[in-house]
Amino acid sequence: MTALAQRISAVNLGQGFPDTDGPSRMLAVARNAVDEGLNQYPPMNGLPQLRRAVTAQRLERYATAYDPDSEVLVTVGATEAIAASLIALCEPGDEVLYFEPAYDSYLPGVAMAGGVPVPIRLRPDGGGFAFDLDELTHAVSGRTRLLLLNSPHNPTGKVFTREELEAIARVCREHDIIVISDEVYEYLTYDGATHTTIATLPGMRNRTLAVSSAGKTFSVTGWKVGWVCGPADLVAAVRTAKQFLTFAASAPFQAAVAVGLREELGWVETWRTELRDRRDQLRGGLEQIGAAVLPCQGTYFLQIDTRSLGYADGQRFCQELAQRCGVVAIPSRAFFEDVEAGLPYVRFAFCKRSDVVAEATRRLSSFNAKEL
Ligand code: PMP
Numbered sequence: 001m002t003a004l005a006q007r008i009s010a011v012n013l014g015q016g017f018p019d020t021d022g023p024s025r026m027l028a029v030a031r032n033a034v035d036e037g038l039n040q041y042p043p044m045n046g047l048p049q050l051r052r053a054v055t056a057q058r059l060e061r062y063a064t065a066y067d068p069d070s071e072v073l074v075t076v077g078a079t080e081a082i083a084a085s086l087i088a089l090c091e092p093g094d095e096v097l098y099f100e101p102a103y104d105s106y107l108p109g110v111a112m113a114g115g116v117p118v119p120i121r122l123r124p125d126g127g128g129f130a131f132d133l134d135e136l137t138h139a140v141s142g143r144t145r146l147l148l149l150n151s152p153h154n155p156t157g158k159v160f161t162r163e164e165l166e167a168i169a170r171v172c173r174e175h176d177i178i179v180i181s182d183e184v185y186e187y188l189t190y191d192g193a194t195h196t197t198i199a200t201l202p203g204m205r206n207r208t209l210a211v212s213s214a215g216k217t218f219s220v221t222g223w224k225v226g227w228v229c230g231p232a233d234l235v236a237a238v239r240t241a242k243q244f245l246t247f248a249a250s251a252p253f254q255a256a257v258a259v260g261l262r263e264e265l266g267w268v269e270t271w272r273t274e275l276r277d278r279r280d281q282l283r284g285g286l287e288q289i290g291a292a293v294l295p296c297q298g299t300y301f302l303q304i305d306t307r308s309l310g311y312a313d314g315q316r317f318c319q320e321l322a323q324r325c326g327v328v329a330i331p332s333r334a335f336f337e338d339v340e341a342g343l344p345y346v347r348f349a350f351c352k353r354s355d356v357v358a359e360a361t362r363r364l365s366s367f368n369a370k371e372l
Helices: 002-007 024-035 048-062 077-089 106-112 133-139 162-174 232-243 251-263 265-288 314-325 354-364
Strands: 072-076 095-100 116-121 144-150 178-182 208-213 225-229 301-305 345-349
Touching: 002 314, 024 251, 048 072, 048 225, 048 251, 072 077, 072 232, 077 106, 077 144, 077 178, 077 208, 077 225, 077 232, 095 106, 106 116, 116 133, 133 162, 144 162, 162 178, 208 232, 225 232, 225 251, 265 301, 265 354, 314 345
Parallel strands: 095 116, 095 144, 144 178, 178 208
Antiparallel strands: 072 225, 208 225, 301 345
């Protein structure tokens, strides 16, 4: 879809990264770190100041204490944290529960670890997306080892409620399941929805690897600085896998993210409210053409159900939208193993400059569903 967007000079709301930079002071710290010679391998665990900043943030925001030396590992983005966690903890034949639709690195990660992915479907339930607790319970077997959780959730924009997380936690405790909790959108929630990390629920801290990343929080997706927090034994296992994947993540960017976590959360709050406004702007444009827009309480993605516009296949809709209006979105089927289930949905990213979102909205208004 990006190649198509470039070919026809479309407004690209397909790719999930911002077109503006993060906090300028944080960018300056990265530049200075290079100038000051922070250009060789950092410690495998990550720079101590970043590990301390992460533990301070987890304590402040979630009242969960981690030891910066043994319970935090800095990774090359959340992607490496997830891959290394899977490689470390999933043995061949182990089953890994995950919610579908899912971020696209999960299934290849499970495959690389030799695991067997077991999907739990998130289904539209009127007010958003929900899972069926019976389906989750029945999906557990003697081989279930891990559960991959993502909240706030890409691509649905769902923020799992505390009650939902409590139900998931109960299943995990009962069946001795370890949770990899992907929280990269931890700050990007709207309309009063709050992100709860499952690690804070009773009995969960010591069976949860909480994964996050600077990419979404500070609009520096290209820096690929992520981290994982958890009990020392699990983090030691992840570190062992990470040692032979990348050994260490980029030193100057780690130094900058440490400052970002300590000093730039005010910037993040402004970014969050800007995103909320862009979401509303895009939602308005989509509703104007008659699209059924699914609720979005978090992340920077909006999904529509293209059946409301007379389509059965989101891919066809995306192609026609690009050709007719010059706006590119992506078919959500890319996030489904069960392609049929994902067929009608399309995802728009609203993390673009407000003039870009406004231009997309303007172009959308020329889309006339009745022509179909
Ligand atoms: N998890 C989810 C749910 C994501 O949406 C993304 C980025 N699109 C990632 C992980 C990857 O994060 P990073 O760039 O830090 O590797």
